[in-house]
Amino acid sequence: MPLELGGLTMVYVAAGLLGLLGGLIAYGLLAVFRKVNGGEDERIEMLESMLPGVNCGACGTAGCADMARALAAGEREPSGCPIASPNTIKAIAELLGVEEGERKRKVAQLVCRGKVSAAPARADYIGLRDCVAANAVAGGQKGCTFGCLGFGTCVGVCPVGAIKMGDDGLPHIDVALCTGCGLCVQACPRNTLELIEEGQGAVIRCISQASGKTVRGVCEVGCIQCKICIRECPQKAISIKDGRVWIDPALCDGCGICAEKCPNGVIDVHLKEIFERVSA
Amino acid sequence: MKELILLFIGSALVNNFLLARFLGICSFLGVTSQLRAAVSMGVAVTGVMFGASTVSWLLYAYVLDPLGLQYLQYVVFILVIASMVQALEQVIKARMPGLYRAFGIYLPLITTNCAILGVALLVVQNEYNLLSSIVFALGGGAGFTLAMAMMAGLREEFRPREIPHAFRGTGIGLVTAGIMSLAFLAFSGMIPM
Numbered sequence: 149m150p151l152e153l154g155g156l157t158m159v160y161v162a163a164g165l166l167g168l169l170g171g172l173i174a175y176g177l178l179a180v181f182r183k184v185n186g187g188e189d190e191r192i193e194m195l196e197s198m199l200p201g202v203n204c205g206a207c208g209t210a211g212c213a214d215m216a217r218a219l220a221a222g223e224r225e226p227s228g229c230p231i232a233s234p235n236t237i238k239a240i241a242e243l244l245g246v247e248e249g250e251r252k253r254k255v256a257q258l259v260c261r262g263k264v265s266a267a268p269a270r271a272d273y274i275g276l277r278d279c280v281a282a283n284a285v286a287g288g289q290k291g292c293t294f295g296c297l298g299f300g301t302c303v304g305v306c307p308v309g310a311i312k313m314g315d316d317g318l319p320h321i322d323v324a325l326c327t328g329c330g331l332c333v334q335a336c337p338r339n340t341l342e343l344i345e346e347g348q349g350a351v352i353r354c355i356s357q358a359s360g361k362t363v364r365g366v367c368e369v370g371c372i373q374c375k376i377c378i379r380e381c382p383q384k385a386i387s388i389k390d391g392r393v394w395i396d397p398a399l400c401d402g403c404g405i406c407a408e409k410c411p412n413g414v415i416d417v418h419l420k421e422i423f424e425r426v427s428a
Numbered sequence: 429m430k431e432l433i434l435l436f437i438g439s440a441l442v443n444n445f446l447l448a449r450f451l452g453i454c455s456f457l458g459v460t461s462q463l464r465a466a467v468s469m470g471v472a473v474t475g476v477m478f479g480a481s482t483v484s485w486l487l488y489a490y491v492l493d494p495l496g497l498q499y500l501q502y503v504v505f506i507l508v509i510a511s512m513v514q515a516l517e518q519v520i521k522a523r524m525p526g527l528y529r530a531f532g533i534y535l536p537l538i539t540t541n542c543a544i545l546g547v548a549l550l551v552v553q554n555e556y557n558l559l560s561s562i563v564f565a566l567g568g569g570a571g572f573t574l575a576m577a578m579m580a581g582l583r584e585e586f587r588p589r590e591i592p593h594a595f596r597g598t599g600i601g602l603v604t605a606g607i608m609s610l611a612f613l614a615f616s617g618m619i620p621m
Contacts, residue, residue, distance in 0.1 A: 162497055165491065166504070169487075169507060173508075177514055184518050184519050184523070214529070
């Protein structure tokens with residue numbers, strides 16, 4: 149038979165019961181924690197507090213906590229974090245007693261030169277001032293369906309404020325600030341941003357897959373796929389990949405012949421200067 | 429005996445927690461991208477379901493009901509479930525770090541898996557005895573694991589396919605879940621809830 153408890157007594161019994169239950173469970177949990185937590189690596193927690201903690205994922209792990217675990221397990225080198233400062237990396241290397249490892253700097257670069265004057269709009273877009281939104285409306289306002297739309301979605305996602313929109317309608321990346329985290333690359337609906345690795349010889353600043361005739365009609369500075377560069381490259385590093393001209397960074401030695409021959413000046417071989425500005 | 433078998437089949441297939449009662453959908457979409465993680469999640473949920481419903485049943489029958497504190501059942505059951513998940517999390521973290529990472533946030537989220545609270549509340553509501561509650565919980569867990577495994581199998585199958593952009597990820601997952609649920613509706617009414 150259920151007890152008939154009245155008024156305050158019922159409250160006391162309920163509170164006492166919950167308190168007792170909570171205490172018992174807490175004691176039980178403590179026992180479990182003590183039993184299983186013998187061999188936990190306390191360095192992981194220290195590493196996690198040393199890493200930047202922004203969880204950008206640019207290192208290739210799921211986030212800073214995962215990176216800390218990978219560092220402690222020896223799976224990654226301290227320099228694997230692309231955005232930590234040199235001091236942090238040194239401190240991590242000292243804590244773990246390992247080499248810092250060599251870091252290849254990466255910076256984001258725009259692979260489109262279609263400023264408003266060179267690649268005019270085909271329509272007046274009056275919707276949300278956002279590239280993703282504009283791109284969703286019949287492929288954007290730009291005549292070229294591959295080029296940068298210029299509403300600055302990349303500016304908004306950059307965690308370090310390295311990207312500014314220029315008067316020419318294209319984003320300009322301050323390579324001295326860029327950490328190479330790649331968030332802008334993911335955010336761009338047109339894939340007109342790419343991460344360039346230090347040591348890469350050349351980059352084609354156009355990702356158009358359209359025919360030469362079409363490109364001529366919409367852009368003065370686009371790749372018309374004349375294939376001169378493919379023929380002239382002494383390293384045979386240039387080919388057509390996924391419908392566009394592509395330079396294999398593993399083969400390219402940065403000789404610059406392709407840039408000289410390109411009729412539209414689409415190929416950029418001045419990447420060394422970019423990375424000199426990075427380290428400056 | 430026959431009743432127990434019917435109860436098991438009832439809670440596993442006919443009134444499947446995921447596909448007929450729509451409880452615990454969060455991990456159904458969250459942890460079904462790999463078959464192994466999905467089945468492990470199913471086993472973990474089954475374990476917590478069994479433990480929590482047994483402890484809940486005992487607490488209800490011998491503490492809450494005699495004291496007339498039935499209204500505390502939600503609080504007490506959640507407390508029991510949360511502590512079990514905490515213990516389970518610690519054990520998995522220490523013994524199976526790979527699995528721990530595959531589960532991610534969905535392991536502590538077992539706490540809020542409504543299928544588990546659902547089992548604990550249903551065994552009280554349906555006035556099952558202890559043996560029936562255990563069978564009911566195990567059946568529910570088996571059905572949960574089955575649905576998780578089926579979903580993960582399907583998602584592994586269509587991952588490499590060309591899916592229209594707008595459907596990728598959760599979109600196609602929800603469509604798949606809906607169609608699976610329709611298939612499970614064929615069982616409905618064979619054994620009453």
